[in-house]
Amino acid sequence: MNPVLAAVDQASPHPAPADSATLIAAAQAAAAVAATHADAVDRDARFPDEAFVTLREHGLLGAMIPTHLGGAGATLDTVAAICRVLGGACAATGMVYAMHQIQVACVLEHGMGSPWHERLLSRVAGEQLLLASATSEEAIGGALRNSGCAVNAEGERFHLLKMAPTISYGAHADGILITARRSADAAPSDQVLVCALKADYTLQSLNTWDTLGMRGTCSNGFRLEAAGDVAQILPVPFGQIADETMTPVSHIVWSALWLGIAGDAVQRAKTFFQGQARARPGSMPPSAPRVAEAVSLLQMIEGRLDLALAHQRERHVAKAVSSFTLAAEMNGLKTAVSTMALDVVQQAMLVCGMAGYKHGTPFSLGRHLRDLWSAPLMINNDRILSNTANLLLADRT
Template sequence: MTATVTETPSDVVAAARHVAATLAEHADSVDSEAAFPAASVAALHRAGLLAPVLDRSLSDLVAIAAELGKACGSTSMIWAMHQVQLACVARHHGGSAPLRTALKDIVVDGTLIASVTSEAGIGGSLRTSGAALERHGDRVRLTKRAPTVSYGAYACAYLVTARRDAQAAAGDQIAVLAPADACALTPAGPPWNPMGMRGTCSPGFEFHTEVPAGYVLTDPFERIASATMVPLSHLLWAACWFGIAAAAFRRAQQAVRGRMRGNPDLVDPRLAEAAGRMDQMEAALAATARRFEPIWADPGAVDEHGGPTLTLAVNNLKVTVSTLAVDVAVAALEICGMPGYAEAGPLSVARPLRDLYSARLMIGNERLMNANARLSLWKRA
């Protein structure tokens, strides 16, 4: 099944639309207080929506992310990040009994896995690590300084990247699932007070863990990243941004409809331009999901269906949607005028716009375009 955002909803997508009311109820306080959306995450668990990545299609996952994004950008992004970490463990544990048990407990308990892939001093490169795994008999230790760990203080486990050992090259990486009770997190850096996506609670931490060696994922991180983490992240992040943009677009529609009640000629052509950008984002999501589908069905298919063409596709999706979503929100602001500029009110687009400006920074667009420029040197026209 290919992913479109407007197809007839499945049961889980219908559930997402229902639970979105709870997310919307808490969204303003989550934003104003930069607070973790505990009530919204609990509602997702009660609705059976914290682990659909384990048995649902890309179509469902993209649609759920979009529905949640319409209600609360922060909660939708937390959900998306958690799905990615779950998928990495489920698809690459290599049969490890400790990892299978940990995964089952996380799903049953409705708790979250956070990502500790960022690292100070490596320039934001996912595929580079400075920290190295230390092996002590049947246990491993790891210390790492991460400039951002989304919902790190609220997770029950962490998926952490590092060099295989102290002699390994920076790109010879592994991933470790570290339960929270085996970790020590010390705040590192300024308090969390960002412009948008405030409820993701993503400050920096000095991270230390010691766990049994069975918690190291079997596949090398290079394979985990190419078959699961990178393409799924870009798909689900983009779907969240699409949903946030859809919320802003709806407010623009509402503003124009209100004006047209008094004068039917007061239609606004900027609404048509924004609608075109929404269509572009939806088409990009569907096309990229189709490109990723064989690998989603079988991670081993990355050898045949991955490589530079997939990298180009997912990078282009991220850059395209992170740019167009902001364009839609800006258009909505201009259409709504001062009611859109207000922090509160039925036409306010302040929170969607602030949330969406984070999209260009989550793996910087310039970095991705530089990578795509190099790959495009060998692209067949």
């Protein structure tokens, strides 16, 4: 039994969740492995296999799954903390882990009560399956709430064909959650979310993934053809899944990941700054204001993320937060953190100077900067800000 699940009393009919400290310690072990291979993963644009071997050994792919289904029963707060730890070591590892947990959250929140989806969660926990997502589509782009492809159902079976310009780590996943129109005659916005396991689909690569940053996510484009049982379709409309789960969880775990990347950059800058100060006792290095500014920005990100997590907990308990308020807050979290985290690394680069600009030094920050340039582009900030403006126009609270 892996170390995390060993901390859960499996003999009990209602085993207790693994505590957060145990899960984060396991994440730190995986992060140490990820950090060792991070430069190679980035250079070669390859999947972070070594880190995911360790994540699986510790049962962390099933962290959020309830204990009665074999998982660790972790909260979203703990999963966000894990994403932060992994992000500080290897952004690609942290992003793949975060995106997997987004898919788990969608099945967990909207598939409980469905035997097929509960079995899927049990398999994710027991077999440490990795779940990916196919939401983008040729001619649709990144418009999450529209699909061109459709589910074609006949009896109890379905078939669909999707031309996806990106499926992050698609070739390395054990399953993919696919957005599609409910039927061939449905409107583009009348969508469902289909859970397909590797045996249910074929992938034909359409392009390569040779990018500025986040190179280890291996987000190639694919021709995705899937067939299976209609029971694999989540029982609620995708619009509800996106509003209640996919969007808020995405923005929270991505923000935690970006915080981890920025935090590692600040740590490198602080170490460099302290070394400068020791070399010239009695004189403050000229980079002092930059260090202070970077730390201040990092604290602002932490505060924004903590507030979003608190509001998400309240929503689960009271279910009283208006959809307008939740959507506007989560949109604001994403746009703010994606911008501030990039600013943090740029401040850290100015502190470290050429030691940060060069590859192969203890203070190198090129990978951090390139990885974080993806943050404003993942669901483009301009698109999100326009959506938020539309929400505010309609909001009467």
